[in-house]
Amino acid sequence: MNNTTKLAKIDALLSGLPTFQCKEGCFDCCGPVKLSRLEYMRCIKASGHTAEDVKQQMQDNLKQGIYTCPLLDTETKQCSVYEVRPAICRLFGVVKGELVCPHGYACQCRFKIDTLFLQTPI
Numbered sequence: 001m002n003n004t005t006k007l008a009k010i011d012a013l014l015s016g017l018p019t020f021q022c023k024e025g026c027f028d029c030c031g032p033v034k035l036s037r038l039e040y041m042r043c044i045k046a047s048g049h050t051a052e053d054v055k056q057q058m059q060d061n062l063k064q065g066i067y068t069c070p071l072l073d074t075e076t077k078q079c080s081v082y083e084v085r086p087a088i089c090r091l092f093g094v095v096k097g098e099l100v101c102p103h104g105y106a107c108q109c110r111f112k113i114d115t116l117f118l119q120t121p122i
C-alpha cells in the first residue's frame with residue numbers, strides 16, 4: 001500500500017467523526033502533538049513551509065517557554081493545516097474520558113476509543 005492510499009484510508013476513518021463548536025478564539029489544546037510520519041509530512045507540505053522552518057519555529061518557541069504547535073497561524077490563531085490536521089487533533093473532545101477539553105467543550109456524542117472506528121456511540 002503506498003502512502004497516498006494509506007492517508008486516504010486514515011481520512012476515510014476520520015471523516016465520520018462528529019465536530020463541535022469550540023470556545024471562541026481558543027487554541028489551548030494546540031500544543032505539541034504526537035502524529036505519524038505520514039501525517040507530519042502532509043502537514044508540512046500543506047503549511048507551505050519546509051520541515052526545517054517548522055522545526056526551527058518549534059525550537060524558538062520552546063526556548064521562550066511557548067509550547068504552542070508551530071502549525072498554528074500566529075496571526076489568525078487558527079490551524080494553518082486544518083483540512084489535513086493529524087488524527088490526534090481531530091479526536092480532541094470526541095473521545096470519552098480521553099483528550100478532554102480543559103474548558104469543558106466537547107461534542108454531544110463522545111466515543112470510547114476502542115469503538116471509535118466502528119462509529120459506535122455510547
Ligand code: SF4
Pocket residue numbers: 021022023026027028029030092093101102103104105
Ligand atoms: S477543544 Fe477546548 S481547548 Fe481545544 S480549542 Fe476547543 S475549546 Fe479550546
Ligand code: SF4
Pocket residue numbers: 029030031033069070071072073078079080081082085086089
Ligand atoms: S496541527 Fe493544527 S489543530 Fe493540530 S495542534 Fe497544530 S495547530 Fe492545533
